[in-house]
Amino acid sequence: MEIRRKTTSKKSKRVNYIPFYFMMLPGIIYLFINNYLPMFGIIIAFKDYKYARGILGSKWVGLKNFRFLFKTNDAFIMIRNTVCYNLVFIILGTIVAISIAVMMTEIGKMRVAKVIQPIICFPNMISMVIVSYLVYAFLGNSGYINNTILHGNGISWYSEPKYWPLIILTVHFWKNAGYSSIIYTASIGGIDPALYEAAKLDGATKMQQIFKITLPIIRPMILMMLLFSIGRIFTSDFGLFLQVPMNSGALYDTTQTIDTYVYRSLMELNNVSMSSAASVFQSIIGFILVIGSNLLVRKLDSDSALF
């Protein structure tokens, strides 16, 4: 009897869900066309691609196309730069985004918030090309910093690699901090205000409220965002690393990332196979990292894991 009822309810459940599956269909089809179909192209990375023979007709060459990534000392530099910049972006970026989100919610009731929020989000809308000229206006040989602050005996910023980690970080956070805080602002906004009121009654300070209520509640969101960004640790913002340093050769030691290296090496060669080898490499490492860090998260706190 018991068992029977269970199966019927299961069946009716299944039937009930059918409309939802249909609702999902456009999304799934989109996901499939946009994200899964192109994966077929991965095989180009293992082939000596010839236009006349097509993708399937070209010769298999194994890992030959990957060799150029590791050929020179640059391999170390570009992988170091990509990973280190991204680590800093992830760690510092999360802290900055959460702090902004917390502060925004605190002043949310005030009128100023309506002005401040657009202002800190605005840089995100500016194209990197324009950003690069803004930076140039500050740092160029006849730019603002050299002419006014340093009184003419300036630094030629675009040939001194040592300053660039700081410049890149500044530009990155100036551009992205406001926008990346939006998602946290939204999830903090969803916290039940009754919790804070209760805490206030118990005499909790603002700091205690933040650390004891806000952060624990949005923790799953933070972990999810972290996992997302870890998956992209081997890719870099092309505009930030190519346009902002004005593609200046002298800065490669601190501005070369995997993406810019691939771009610079293959501009002349126009080699489809080698460029896709590079992105396959990035994706596979990213995939391994996401799976790995998700495993780790699941071990530590199974509720917060993505899958």
Next chain:
Amino acid sequence: MNKTIKRFISILLCCAMMTTLIACSKSNDKKEPSGNSSNSEKGTSQQDTTADPEQEIVTIKICFPTLLYNPSAEGTQQTEDAINKYLESIGDYVRVDLEPIDGTNYLTELNLKLTSGEVVDLFCPLTGVELAVSQEQVLPLDDYLDNELADTVAIVGEYMKAGYVGGHSYAVPCWKEYGLSCYYFYRADIAEELGFTEDKIKTLDDVEKLLMAVKEAYPNMYGFVPTGGAANAGNTLMLESVLGGPKHYKVDELTSGVGIVGDDLTIRNIYDTEYFREVCETAYRWNQAGLIMPDASFTSELGRDLIQAGRAFSVITGYGSTGQYEDMGEFYTKELGYPIKAAVLDTFLITSSRCSPSWSISYNCKNPRAAARVLNYLYTDEFVENTLLNGVEGIHYVKNADGSISLPEGVEPDTSTYYCFISCGIVGSMAIQWQWDEAKPITKTIDQANAEATMSEAFGFAVRADNFATEASAISNIKNKYLYGLICGELNPDEYLPKFLQELNDAGINNVIEDVQAQFDEFLKNK
């Protein structure tokens, strides 16, 4: 519930995967017969070379790069119709389908088209003929040289060799003046004020003295400014072109960083030569003396604009000598609004890569013979060539009494629906193109200009990069790192040139040299 969704998704994915695989195998199957049919077509049509009026109409697509102004769909259609009407009236069986593509996107768009198998019958392999051949993007033209393309071959003559790879012809270079001159453009008013007359400015040493004087008299003006390099690469002062010209070191860079210097036929690393050291030292000396604009290697403010704004004194640029203006100084004076004079410091060596862009037939062209016919019209038929460049008479241009053409009243280049004249040095033959606004007497034909220029010993030699693609990518990167800083004088050659050479050695430039030398010996043997 979770499980059901998962199962559902996995089924969906499986289905979709199957369909893609089927689709792929289908397209693969299709390719074979079409390849065969085009072969058989070749075989049959080889017997009758004259156009048969009964023959089926064949439409050939022409993908050409446009610069600055992109024609609208309407204007393109009108132009296409005009050309097709003309082709019908002369009884030919070919028709054209024009596809103007923005020059800055040309390479990307063409790559996508060719990868996806879209038919582009005629196109410019902008990355070089040898690369297009090694990637199998183009078909050989050998069968058509004696018939369809015979008139073109007669016009282009020995320069056809620039389109040869491994003994077969794959591309026809557009017909124009190949050996440009390196002009030193300077503000004549300032130079004369400082006592430098035209006859005192002939060599780079003269230029240096002049720049010193300008620096003294006009400290706020940039003495010498760079010219833009290739897209997204650094800028250049053009000193490497002047010093690499036939009157100086005579350099032919055959592939990235590797070439021949002077009359010696040994392949060498051109950065490891007296020539390159002199380029770097000159640039560095000028930079240290404050003669060159700062940040020259990457600035986006370039020569002409800076001179036009009155902020710069001089620039070196390459131009042909057969254009409307015999004296390039006069041309620049008109364009920039300051009295400008031009001194020729050296000329460009005619190398295979200078004879570009060239035109090829794509690998998936259904009827290459018809494509060759269309290509031939671009070199021989005044109407087809000029309509393709200028559009339709009465709509896009009007004819003047002296035979030249002008824009119709009230139409500007950017409001015209079809204005491709800037592609004049890209499509077909410049010899049959109409002049704009005013018919100037031609003082020098293209033939004469090319005959006067010096030809490289390696002309007609195309390097196949298949064996050293890994090395070439590393070299390309190292080049980007050092080259522009060195040739713009920002890096001290004593310190950075050895580093540059060391990195090139580590990247395996010697393997490249060896490989190219073997290919070159083979080429010389068969020459």
